[in-house]
Amino acid sequence: MQNAVNISFNALGENEAFARVAVASFAAKLNPTVDDLAELKTAVSEAVTNAIIHGYDSNPAGMVYISATIEDGEIDVVIRDEGRGIDNIEEAKEPLFTTKPEMERAGMGFTIMEHFTDRLEVESSSSSGTVVRFKKRLAGKRVNCV
Amino acid sequence: MQNAVNISFNALGENEAFARVAVASFAAKLNPTVDDLAELKTAVSEAVTNAIIHGYDSNPAGMVYISATIEDGEIDVVIRDEGRGIDNIEEAKEPLFTTKPEMERAGMGFTIMEHFTDRLEVESSSSSGTVVRFKKRLAGKRVNCV
Amino acid sequence: IGEIQRFLRDDGEVKVSRRLKETAGKMRREREAYTAEFGRPPSIGELAERLDIPMEEALMAQESSRRLASIHETVYE
Ligand SMILES: Nc1ncnc2c1ncn2[C@@H]1O[C@H](COP(=O)(O)OP(=O)(O)O)[C@@H](O)[C@H]1O
Ligand SMILES: Nc1ncnc2c1ncn2[C@@H]1O[C@H](COP(=O)(O)OP(=O)(O)O)[C@@H](O)[C@H]1O
Ligand SMILES: [Mg+2]
Ligand SMILES: [Mg+2]
Numbered sequence: 563m564q565n566a567v568n569i570s571f572n573a574l575g576e577n578e579a580f581a582r583v584a585v586a587s588f589a590a591k592l593n594p595t596v597d598d599l600a601e602l603k604t605a606v607s608e609a610v611t612n613a614i615i616h617g618y619d620s621n622p623a624g625m626v627y628i629s630a631t632i633e634d635g636e637i638d639v640v641i642r643d644e645g646r647g648i649d650n651i652e653e654a655k656e657p658l659f660t661t662k663p664e665m666e667r668a669g670m671g672f673t674i675m676e677h678f679t680d681r682l683e684v685e686s687s688s689s690s691g692t693v694v695r696f697k698k699r700l701a702g703k704r705v706n707c708v
Numbered sequence: 709m710q711n712a713v714n715i716s717f718n719a720l721g722e723n724e725a726f727a728r729v730a731v732a733s734f735a736a737k738l739n740p741t742v743d744d745l746a747e748l749k750t751a752v753s754e755a756v757t758n759a760i761i762h763g764y765d766s767n768p769a770g771m772v773y774i775s776a777t778i779e780d781g782e783i784d785v786v787i788r789d790e791g792r793g794i795d796n797i798e799e800a801k802e803p804l805f806t807t808k809p810e811m812e813r814a815g816m817g818f819t820i821m822e823h824f825t826d827r828l829e830v831e832s833s834s835s836s837g838t839v840v841r842f843k844k845r846l847a848g849k850r851v852n853c854v
Numbered sequence: 855i856g857e858i859q860r861f862l863r864d865d866g867e868v869k870v871s872r873r874l875k876e877t878a879g880k881m882r883r884e885r886e887a888y889t890a891e892f893g894r895p896p897s898i899g900e901l902a903e904r905l906d907i908p909m910e911e912a913l914m915a916q917e918s919s920r921r922l923a924s925i926h927e928t929v930y931e
Pocket of ligand 3: 608611612672
């Protein structure tokens with residue numbers, strides 16, 4: 563059976579840790595390796611940070627929505643905001659592209675998400691906001707045929 | 709400012725751990741003692757277990773909803789289900805009262821919640837389900853007047 | 855990215871459950887030691903700091919050490 567959890571929270575930087583731990587504790591069912599879980603949490607952080615600082619321009623009245631489902635050893639995570647949206651998704655995904663160059667490690671968010679997950683999809687519009695979705699296999703990864 | 713998080717999940721026993729950790733990681737902002745945190749998590753467990761086994765009769769299609777807010781060192785937790793409801797709340801709260809006597813530690817859920825939180829409110833109806841709400845002071849507890 | 859990945863990938867194939875169980879044991883011992891020393895239990899932040907582990911790990915580890923038996927004792931005492 564499929565198992566789903568949803569979380570939502572105000573666009574406050576301090577809620578990023580909450581989101582990371584919530585997703586990690588759901589993913590923990592699959593008993594991933596420490597490294598895979600750290601990668602998953604990093605991808606969640608990047609998407610949540612983007613929703614807060616880019617989507618909502620750090621206005622805490624905005625809400626960030628995360629849904630996660632687990633099926634067949636894989637976690638599927640959807641991180642959504644109802645913020646300003648992304649004009650050009652292809653451009654936004656380019657390494658080093660950023661509209662906030664004053665930030666640290668600027669422009670690497672999507673690159674990190676792509677690198678640390680198995681599949682990344684981004685949808686966005688200025689009317690409805692941004693949806694980032696990724697999957698990551700956490701169990702049953704290595705088939706060791708001896 | 710008030711800060712709120714919402715979580716929801718399928719009525720599956722395995723999601724209880726997710727709910728516990730999610731609420732704890734939100735409460736962690738207040739830097740509670742490990743003991744207070746353990747008590748908070750126990751109260752969450754009891755309410756979530758009730759929603760799953762009594763509210764939904766362990767039908768995983770049911771959804772459990774938790775909202776938590778933090779204000780002035782206190783966490784306010786609302787745990788809601790859209791299940792069968794409670795006929796007589798006063799009776800249900802009595803120590804040892806249970807409609808599922810075959811369970812272990814039967815009838816102590818509300819007593820435990822009352823014991824481990826600062827204020828407990830229960831609302832229920834057969835049409836809309838059950839809402840359990842409690843508050844717990846987690847910060848600024850010890851005023852040491854020397 | 856390589857740098858971030860090397861930073862994250864320090865544990866090889868260690869499973870989360872094993873890591874958290876170890877951390878939970880350390881937390882339990884440190885809680886006892888702290889309470890004996892200061893006459894009150896530590897905050898979750900103090901405990902994480904004394905064990906030099908991230909708060910997030912402490913939160914997840916506390917879950918893995920949950921002991922239901924103690925609830926019974928507390929309530930009936
Ligand atoms: N949720 C979002 N809402 C609006 N714009 C976004 C969102 N996520 C990303 N972007 C845009 O994509 C760009 C690239 O994102 P990213 O790769 O994470 O780099 P950075 O966050 O450092 O700018 C951002 O600078 C921003 O313009
Ligand atoms: N969410 C709920 N939905 C329906 N009934 C409930 C719910 N929570 C509690 N109850 C009723 O209240 C009774 C007492 O609950 P509790 O004190 O937790 O004891 P126990 O769960 O062991 O029966 C339950 O047996 C059940 O009849
Ligand atoms: Mg970014
Ligand atoms: Mg109960």
